[in-house]
Amino acid sequence: MSRQFDRRAFLRRGAAGAAALAVGPGLLAACSTDAPGADREGAGSSPRSGGTLRAAFVGGGASETLDFFNGPSALDLVRARAWHGTLGNLDPEGPDGVRYGVLKGIDVSDDLSAYTLHVRPGVRFTDGSELTSADILHSLSVLAGRSTLPVYRLAAANFDLASAKADGDLKVVLPTLRPIADGRMILCQGNFLVVKDGTRAFRKGMPSCGPFRLTEFTAGQGSAFERYDDHYGHVPLLDGLELRSIADSTARAGALTGGEVDFAHDLSPVTARTLTGDAKVRLVPTGSPYLVGLSFQMNMAVEPFDDPRVREAFKLAVDRETMVKTVFYGNAETGNDLPAMGFPDYAGSLPRRTHDPERARKLLKEAGADGTEVRLTTGPETPGMVEMATLFVEDLKKVGVKASVRELPAGQLYADFAAYAALPLAGSYQMPIPALSTYQMSTAGGSPSAFGWKDAETDALVAKARAASDPAEAKELGTLAQRTRWEKGNQVLPVFKPNLNAQAEGVAGIREDLFEQFPGFSQASLA
C-alpha cells in the first residue's frame, strides 16, 4: 500500500471518526469496518459470500437502453461495469497508477506516438470464447469511437481510433494524435468496457466478460444479474446483483432505511443528513479523486471580468468553508479554483487560496468595479448547485458587488448552450476527469465552454506537459500551466462534493472495486 493511499485512508477515517463522535455509537462502530482491503482481512472476519445485493440509482427513466455507449446516466455505466470487462481503473496503488482489467499492461513507444495494449490471456466471454485483440479493437474504435458521450470523446481527442490495429491475437496498437505520456490515465479511467467483436445491438444474453451476467432488464425500473463464475481475476462473492432506478433522493434513502435496497447512490446533502442518526445504515461518500467540482465561470469577453483584478477579487470573496458547512454539512472538500482535484496531474502543490474579503474589496476598487452589478445564472443540475450560488451572491454583496441569482428550470442551463456560453457569470459543475487532458478538450483554443479564456501559451504548456516522458518534468510543466489558470483564470471553484452514497450496515467491498463514482460490485459482500 503506497504512503499516499495510507494517508488518504487515514484522513478519511479521521474525518469520519470525528463525525461519528458527534452522532453516536452506531456510526462509530461502523467506522471500524471502513478500512480498505488489507485491514479488513486483518480484522479476522472474512467477508461472507452469497446473497443478492440490491442497489438504487437515479437512472434515465423508461428511455434507457443497454447500449452504454449511448447512455448518459450514471446507472448506464454502473450496469455496464457489472456486465462487461474493463480495460482498467485508476488505482493510486497500481504500478502505472492503474489496475488493469482485461489487459495485462500497456506499453508506450519511446516517441509517445503509439500505445500497445497487451491482452490478458485466458479471459473468457460467457459464450466460452476467448477475448482477443479484435474484441478490444471493436469496442474501442468502432463503438467508443462513434459515441457522442463526453467520456468517450476524451479518447477520440487523444488517440487516432480509426487507425488502431490488432497485432496478433493479444496486442492492439493505438496511435496517438499527438505525443502524450498520460494515455494510460485516459484508457484506464474505468469507463472503457469491452464487448465482443461485431456487437452492434445490446441485449440480454449477449456474450460478455464482466463479473456478472445480465438476467433481466426493464428500462426505467432496473436490471438483475447473476455471478459469472468464469470471470477473469476473481469471481464475485455475491450470487446476484439487482440495480434499481429510484429517481428521487428521499425515495432512495427511504428504500434503504426500509430494507428494500442495500445501497443508495448519490443522495442529496439534506437526505444524507437525515440518515446520520440511523444505526442500520452508513454514509459512504466517494473519496478523492471521485469528487464533483462546483464552480462559477466568469466570462472574460464581457465587463467587468475582462479585468484580471476583478476575477481575482471574485475568487477571494468566496467563503469556501461556509459553503462546505452549510450546503453539504461538512460532507465536501474546499477547492482551489482548479478542476480535477486528486488526479495525478492535478497541481496540488499550489498555495491554497483563502477567504480574503478585504483584499477583494481593494482589488475591486483598484479596477473601478466596486458597486458593479452582476447576475449569476444557475440551475438545479446537481444537488447543491443553487444553494452554492445563493451563498456566493451573499459573499459578493459583502465585498460591495451588487450581485443577484437567476435560477433556470431543470435542464435549461446547458440545453440552451449558446445562451449559456454568453452568460457573464454562470454556475456549473465538473465531473472528475484528469486535469490536463480535460483542459485540452474543453478549455484550450478558445472553446465556447471556456468563457472567453484564450491563452496560447498555457495551451502549449499543457501540450508539452502531456508530452513529457519524465514524470517529474511533466508534473512541473503541468503545475506551471495550472498556476496561470489559478492566478489569471476565469473559474471560481470553491467546493468539491462527493457522491453521497449510503449502504446498509455490513455491506463491504464496494470501495475496493475502484472508480467509486460509478460503483462496481465485483468485490462487494453482504452482512
Place this chain on the structure above:
Amino acid sequence: MNLLAFAGRRLAGAAVLLVLLSAAVFAVTAVLPGDAVSAVAGVDASAAQRADVRAGLGLDRPAAERYAAWAADAVRGDLGHGFVGERPVTDILATRLPNSLLLAGLTLAVTAPLATLLGLWTGLRGGGTADRVVSTGAQVLAAIPEFVVAALLVAVLAVWAGVLPRVSVVPLGGTPLDAPRALVLPVLTLSAVGLAVATRLLRVSVADAAATPYCEAARLGGVRGIRLAVRHVLPNAAGPAVQALTLTTGALVGSAVVVENVFDYPGIGRELQLAVAARDVPMVQGIATALVAVMLLVLLLGDVCARLIGAREGHGR
C-alpha cells in the same frame, strides 16, 4: 341512435382538437429555449461536434417541416425515437401509460363512492355539525399540497406503523399489480386530495337537488332516507359531479408527477418531465399527444355518462 350520433359527433370534434393540440405542443417545444444537443453530446462538446449532433438529430431542419414529417409518421402509428437513448416513443408509452391509467383508475374507484357517500351525507344535512366537520376537513385537505399528504402518509403508515413499503418497488419486468401493497400509498395520496375536491362539489349539487320541488314532492310523498338519496337526489346531483370527476381523473394520468417521484411509481408523468428537461422533442411530443388523447377520451366518456344519467332522469320524471 341519438346517443351514438352524439358520441360520433364528439369523437370527430376530439380528433380535430387532437391534431390542433399536437401542433400546439410541437410549437411549444420549438420556442422552448435550447435543444437536446447538450443532453446528447455533453456540455463540453465543441461547436463542430454540436453541429454534427444537431444535424444527426434533424434539428437543423425548420420546425414546420419536422412537424409535418412527425405527423405523417404518427398517423401510421410511428411516434419516432427519443433523442436520448433512441428508444421508440411507443415503447415508453406502452410500458408507462398503463401504469398511470391504473393509478388514475384506482384513485377514481376509491374517490367516487366515498365522495358520493360524503357528498350525500353532508348535502342532505346542510348546515349541521356533520356537514361543517366534513366540509371543513375537505377544505383543509384540498389545501394541503400533495407532497405533504404523501409525507404524512409515509410517516404514519410506512415508518411508524410499518405496514406498507415506503417506495413502490415493482418487481423487474412486472407491473404495479404484481406488488399491490406498493400501490396503496400512491392511491391513498391521490385519493385524499381528489376526495376533498369531489366531496365539496357533490355537496353543493346534492344540496341544490334536495331543494328542488321534485325532491320536496318525493319527501312529502313519504320517501325518506337512503331511498330518497339514491332514487331522487343522486341522479339529479350526479351530472355536474361526474363531469368534474372525469376532468380531474383525466388530468391525473399525466400530472401525478409528485406522487410518482415520492413513491417512485413508474408512471408517465415523470417521463414527460425528464423529456422536457432534456429537450427530447419526439418524446415530449409523443407523450403529450398521448395524454391529450387520453384526456379527450375521458372527457367524452364523462359527457356520455352525464347524458345517460340525464336520460334516465328524464324517464324518471
